[in-house]
Amino acid sequence: xxxxxxxxxxxxxEELAGQEHxxxxxxxxxxxxxxxxxxSMILWGPPGTGKTTIAxxxxxxxxxxxxxxxxxxxxxxxxxxxxQKAKTAKNCILFIDEIHRFNKSQQxxxxxxxxxxxxxxxxxxxxxxxxxxxxxxxxxxxxxVLKALDKKALISLLEKAISKDLILSKKNIELKEIEALITLxxxxxxxxxxxxxxxxxxxxxxxxxxxxxxxxxxxxxxALYDKTGEQHYDIISxxxxxxxxxxxxxxxxxxxxMIAGGEDVKFIARRMVILASEDIGNANPxxxxxxxAAFDAVNKIGHPEARIIxxxxxxxxxxxxxxxxxxxxxxxxxxxxxxxxxxxxxxHIRNAPTRLMKELGYHQGYEYAHxxxxxxxxxxxxxxxxxxxxxxxxETIPEKMN
Numbered sequence: 001x002x003x004x005x006x007x008x009x010x011x012x013x014e015e016l017a018g019q020e021h022x023x024x025x026x027x028x029x030x031x032x033x034x035x036x037x038x039x040s041m042i043l044w045g046p047p048g049t050g051k052t053t054i055a056x057x058x059x060x061x062x063x064x065x066x067x068x069x070x071x072x073x074x075x076x077x078x079x080x081x082x083x084q085k086a087k088t089a090k091n092c093i094l095f096i097d098e099i100h101r102f103n104k105s106q107q108x109x110x111x112x113x114x115x116x117x118x119x120x121x122x123x124x125x126x127x128x129x130x131x132x133x134x135x136x137x138x139x140x141x142x143x144x145v146l147k148a149l150d151k152k153a154l155i156s157l158l159e160k161a162i163s164k165d166l167i168l169s170k171k172n173i174e175l176k177e178i179e180a181l182i183t184l185x186x187x188x189x190x191x192x193x194x195x196x197x198x199x200x201x202x203x204x205x206x207x208x209x210x211x212x213x214x215x216x217x218x219x220x221x222x223a224l225y226d227k228t229g230e231q232h233y234d235i236i237s238x239x240x241x242x243x244x245x246x247x248x249x250x251x252x253x254x255x256x257x258m259i260a261g262g263e264d265v266k267f268i269a270r271r272m273v274i275l276a277s278e279d280i281g282n283a284n285p286x287x288x289x290x291x292x293a294a295f296d297a298v299n300k301i302g303h304p305e306a307r308i309i310x311x312x313x314x315x316x317x318x319x320x321x322x323x324x325x326x327x328x329x330x331x332x333x334x335x336x337x338x339x340x341x342x343x344x345x346x347x348h349i350r351n352a353p354t355r356l357m358k359e360l361g362y363h364q365g366y367e368y369a370h371x372x373x374x375x376x377x378x379x380x381x382x383x384x385x386x387x388x389x390x391x392x393x394x395e396t397i398p399e400k401m402n
Contacts, residue, residue, distance in 0.1 A: 003197060044144070158192070236271060345383070
């Protein structure tokens with residue numbers, strides 16, 4: 001049977017759930033589509049946010065030839081075949097799902113066709129294009145960022161599924177409780193609709209959906225529907241939490257699950273670089289150095305030997321002392337900046353390269369730290385409005401790792 005997510009896939013921008021910043025009234029992408037003039041683009045966002053759907057809607061709206069490839073199993077030969085077909089057509093769109101999995105030679109094969117306008121490229125990715133895409137190719141594409149669906153959009157999808165789907169609309173379905181559906185979906189439309197499909201897969205015509213019912217059924221059957229990478233974020237979450245919790249055994253298990261499942265080894269390494277700063281930070285600065293070295297090594301070595309490097313780094317990070325003080329410090333600072341706006345730099349710590357600036361009081365009263373005992377002056381460096389604010393609260397930093 002065709003999955004529910006496919007049965008009610010939107011065919012117009014009006015039917016699309018969420019992404020109002022991209023396809024809402026007066027949005028940039030919507031205007032481009034309505035004017036019939038779109039440039040090559042990269043759609044970057046979490047799973048189930050509408051990347052493939054938007055590509056299909058663009059092709060349908062513009063009524064142009066549409067070719068689709070998956071970077072998981074397509075190679076340079078497949079790309080060149082599509083480009084050859086596009087030369088005999090006009091205004092062709094080539095959609096490449098998971099374009100971050102294309103290597104440099106595969107991306108280079110696209111570059112000339114994109115430059116010459118032989119194809120309009122629409123790439124879909126869950127990974128930051130700045131890290132994964134060829135800079136030359138990326139410079140010729142507009143990057144659009146898709147967001148995880150909020151609760152309002154997910155509820156709208158639920159109601160549409162129950163009332164519009166040819167199969168579910170024939171049943172008497174009551175949404176008594178929806179929090180479990182919303183929470184388990186994690187902002188992923190496909191995951192939400194798969195859950196509804198599972199819950200409603202019963203010969204009974206009257207179904208009352210409750211949180212307890214959803215949790216019980218999902219725990220038993222959700223794996224059967226996990227064929228499109230939907231555990232990707234669940235397992236990386238388990239991996240990161242195991243590292244943060246200093247559990248090497250759970251860490252290596254979830255690492256093994258990702259490797260066995262064919263996860264991109266660079267994705268795993270990149271997440272460890274982030275964790276080394278976010279969760280270990282200055283409790284052990286060497287963690288960031290090792291994680292970065294591991295990323296470089298994985299990038300050079302590739303699968304399957306990369307598993308050894310990943311395991312070594314993961315074990316080091318799991319055993320390392322932890323501190324998130326730097327991470328919370330920058331977030332606290334950004335939150336206050338958003339609240340207070342652009343506060344003026346105090347005069348005494350401003351630069352004074354001109355006579356006028358000196359006359360205005362720039363740099364006056366500044367105390368040169370190295371001229372004081374311990375190379376420290378107790379002067380205030382923050383704007384007057386937030387003087388004395390403490391963002392960084394370091395914990396006890398061990399002299400060496402245990």
